[in-house]
Amino acid sequence: MTVSLFDEEVRFCPSCDGYVRYLRSPTDCYCVECGGVAALLSPTDLKKVRGTSGKSKSTSDGPGRWNDAGDMPVRGFSG
Ligand SMILES: [Zn+2]
Numbered sequence: 001m002t003v004s005l006f007d008e009e010v011r012f013c014p015s016c017d018g019y020v021r022y023l024r025s026p027t028d029c030y031c032v033e034c035g036g037v038a039a040l041l042s043p044t045d046l047k048k049v050r051g052t053s054g055k056s057k058s059t060s061d062g063p064g065r066w067n068d069a070g071d072m073p074v075r076g077f078s079g
Helices: 043-052
Strands: 011-013 018-024 029-031
Touching: 011 029
Parallel strands: none
Antiparallel strands: 011 018, 018 029
């Protein structure tokens, strides 16, 4: 019998905002559509996984918080 592991053949791409096929890399997985780093789960599914076990924290759920897109505040002050 062949088990369909659809969830393992795709990953979530924040740029494409959906599950896409990805290219494997020793360190990361990249979206075949845009070349961005693809995450294992989408933020929505990630909540489900975390929510199933233990109490669900009602913290601020900012989109892309899990994604290391480098959205750090840049200080333009000099001196
Ligand atoms: Zn993509």
